[in-house]
Amino acid sequence: DSGVTQTPKHLITATGQRVTLRCSPRSGDLSVYWYQQSLDQGLQFLIQYYNGEERAKGNILERFSAQQFPDLHSELNLSSLELGDSALYFCASSVDPINTGELFFGEGSRLTVL
């Protein structure tokens, strides 16, 4: 158990819908990262937050948004969903933004868009 909690574990929805994925980082970790794992794109970095502020942005679509709340949990919002958004979405956390060591991953949220 990495200590990073993601909910829901599985989600099935339809095209055009909006979903929210939630992540609770390890106790004491201030930095949260979101990754997308799809069959055709592999593991792609989406976005990073540190102590409530956006720190780095990767290949995140405009239809997607994220935030980190004062209690340090984070949410990834996916809207106007398309079939191609079906993927495993990981949240990871670390103590500091520079992350000199291990990045702890949650078990992922598997999104299926029908």
Add this chain to the structure above:
Amino acid sequence: AQKITQTQPGMFVQEKEAVTLDCTYDTSDPSYGLFWYKQPSSGEMIFLIYQGSYDQQNATEGRYSLNFQKARKSANLVISASQLGDSAMYFCAMREQETSGSRLTFGEGTQLTVNP
């Protein structure tokens, strides 16, 4: 150019034997870190081992060791005494301190199958 290259889409090994999973990387950042993660069929990403670019010795964690050859830009994972539970997808990843901060860039993975 690919930053992380894993040239073996699939590997097979007999139980109790050692196996090497290849990883080469490309960076001009003087400070970087290399990671290996295991992803079993259940989907979670499990950290295995880490090597910093300034580390003089190869990292080891139990049955896992990282064969770090800086001049060749390779960071191969060696699993000794393979077990059936080692069957999984293995990802090599890199963190470039100056170029990309703390995000990780992942390779495409190697699917390892351990045969009884």
